[in-house]
Amino acid sequence: MEKLFESMYQLIVETSTKLPKDVRRAIAKAKLSESAGTRAAMSLATITENITMADENVSPICQDTGLPTFKIKTPVGVNQLEIKEAIYTAIAQATKDGKLRPNSVDSLTGANSGDNLGVGTPVIKFEQWEKDYIDARLILKGGGCENKNIQYSLPCELEGLGRAGRDLDGIRKCVMHSVYQAQGQGCSAGVIGVGIGGDRTSGYELAKEQLFRSLDDENAIPELKELEEYVMENANKLGIGTMGFGGETTLLGCKVGVANRIPASFFVSVAYNCWAYRRLGVKINAESGDLMEWMYQEGEMIDFSKELAEQEEVAATSDSREIVLEAPITEEKIRSLKVGDVVRINGRMFTGRDAIHKYLSDNDSPVDLDGQIIYHCGPVMLKDAEGNWEVKAAGPTTSIREEPYQGDIMKRFGIRAVMGKGGMGAKTLKALGEHGGVYLNAIGGAAQYYADCIKGVDGVDLMEFGIPEAMWHLRVEGFTAVVTMDSHGNSLHADVEKSSLEKLAQFKDRVFS
Ligand SMILES: O=C(O)C[C@H](O)C(=O)O
Numbered sequence: 001m002e003k004l005f006e007s008m009y010q011l012i013v014e015t016s017t018k019l020p021k022d023v024r025r026a027i028a029k030a031k032l033s034e035s036a037g038t039r040a041a042m043s044l045a046t047i048t049e050n051i052t053m054a055d056e057n058v059s060p061i062c063q064d065t066g067l068p069t070f071k072i073k074t075p076v077g078v079n080q081l082e083i084k085e086a087i088y089t090a091i092a093q094a095t096k097d098g099k100l101r102p103n104s105v106d107s108l109t110g111a112n113s114g115d116n117l118g119v120g121t122p123v124i125k126f127e128q129w130e131k132d133y134i135d136a137r138l139i140l141k142g143g144g145c146e147n148k149n150i151q152y153s154l155p156c157e158l159e160g161l162g163r164a165g166r167d168l169d170g171i172r173k174c175v176m177h178s179v180y181q182a183q184g185q186g187c188s189a190g191v192i193g194v195g196i197g198g199d200r201t202s203g204y205e206l207a208k209e210q211l212f213r214s215l216d217d218e219n220a221i222p223e224l225k226e227l228e229e230y231v232m233e234n235a236n237k238l239g240i241g242t243m244g245f246g247g248e249t250t251l252l253g254c255k256v257g258v259a260n261r262i263p264a265s266f267f268v269s270v271a272y273n274c275w276a277y278r279r280l281g282v283k284i285n286a287e288s289g290d291l292m293e294w295m296y297q298e299g300e301m302i303d304f305s306k307e308l309a310e311q312e313e314v315a316a317t318s319d320s321r322e323i324v325l326e327a328p329i330t331e332e333k334i335r336s337l338k339v340g341d342v343v344r345i346n347g348r349m350f351t352g353r354d355a356i357h358k359y360l361s362d363n364d365s366p367v368d369l370d371g372q373i374i375y376h377c378g379p380v381m382l383k384d385a386e387g388n389w390e391v392k393a394a395g396p397t398t399s400i401r402e403e404p405y406q407g408d409i410m411k412r413f414g415i416r417a418v419m420g421k422g423g424m425g426a427k428t429l430k431a432l433g434e435h436g437g438v439y440l441n442a443i444g445g446a447a448q449y450y451a452d453c454i455k456g457v458d459g460v461d462l463m464e465f466g467i468p469e470a471m472w473h474l475r476v477e478g479f480t481a482v483v484t485m486d487s488h489g490n491s492l493h494a495d496v497e498k499s500s501l502e503k504l505a506q507f508k509d510r511v512f513s
């Protein structure tokens, strides 16, 4: 099976860089549902441009290439250890080539292994089957959406929906609630895999298993088909929309599976996947290791590049104010910004995510942050032939994780703007008002689009935290984001959360008997 490494490498690269056809179609449909000039339409335009750029650059669609999870079916007699070895080598090579971000971190020390290999990473699940070829599937599910997975133990009380009992209607309520609680933080519009039954572990496994289904398939169990259709129709009435900016499409897919349970337990497990729904599969010759066929290839392939010219017109007709920001920014300038303003950033910004925020809460900053912009981002970086850092992918990360630190750090160091995605909470909003700061929402997953706005890397600090967690000094041009929290107490995120909860309450009454 000497070709096995090559086949696995291709599977990894293709999964990270090329969004499957069914997902493209769902995104194209979402785009059609939004009115021109809205924030949702603008975000979807950025997302589709990003998909095209990832195709062209053969670079990661999103910088978070997730926890690679392989599901492999092998004919009886095939050596699974050999397959494992080929996967490990291919993962390390794809990381070296900038197709995967080094994402495997020691949970106790925080050390990044640098090659995506480590205890428990990647995940490889084997199964035997009677066919004569190998079926290898891969999902790259990022951390932001993974953090929005949720498991319900029935019966339970749900915000907005009341009691969810141990029946199909209780399940319906849990699924609706799972979409609400994710808001835009898992880079909506998302896809949910739902597992009914099992135990806490196998329930989540079943939920994730659903993410390997095609978005276009039909559930063979009539009740579940009905549930999937119900959720698709009604979750999209919650008004959360792309990136939680409000809008018509909140969900791109809902797939439900069922397994038996034991009498005392009744779990409903939900695996939330972002729009950057990267999963593919290949059929591999069991003797030679050759790649025989790609999976998920049915139907039309949408070429978003054709729409790019049209999109520029949409952006031009949008009625939001556009403001240019360049650090150092004055308090006066920041206080002039309002929720809904679109900013174009030129000049300097510094990345800082989990490790940096924890560090800055106990230590001095390695650079002067007065008037500066902090970007919640863990990029994919490679060194070029001259030894200079090159940005391969650089979209925002979920900002809410920095909520405990953010306000204090902004005040202490004089930071005027923080940028990420998904919004932040009440503590940060209060600090923005007191200190004079704004929160900027960039489009989650648009890692190629933003990498293109980064014109240079002028330095890096705290490299000991690993590539994603270091503090990169970036020089940008035309880096676009939306003000979603301002210094006047306004938060688009709080507004969407409130209005979506009101909408959720409309689904309180029994639907399935
Ligand atoms: O780790 C990242 O870069 C992003 C993460 O997937 C997130 O959505 O927060």
Ligand code: SF4
Pocket: 062, 063, 064, 065, 141, 142, 143, 144, 145, 185, 186, 187, 274, 275, 276, 395, 396, 397, 398, 444, 445, 446
């Ligand atoms: S940043 Fe968004 S698109 Fe990327 S992995 Fe995280 S949730 Fe998915």
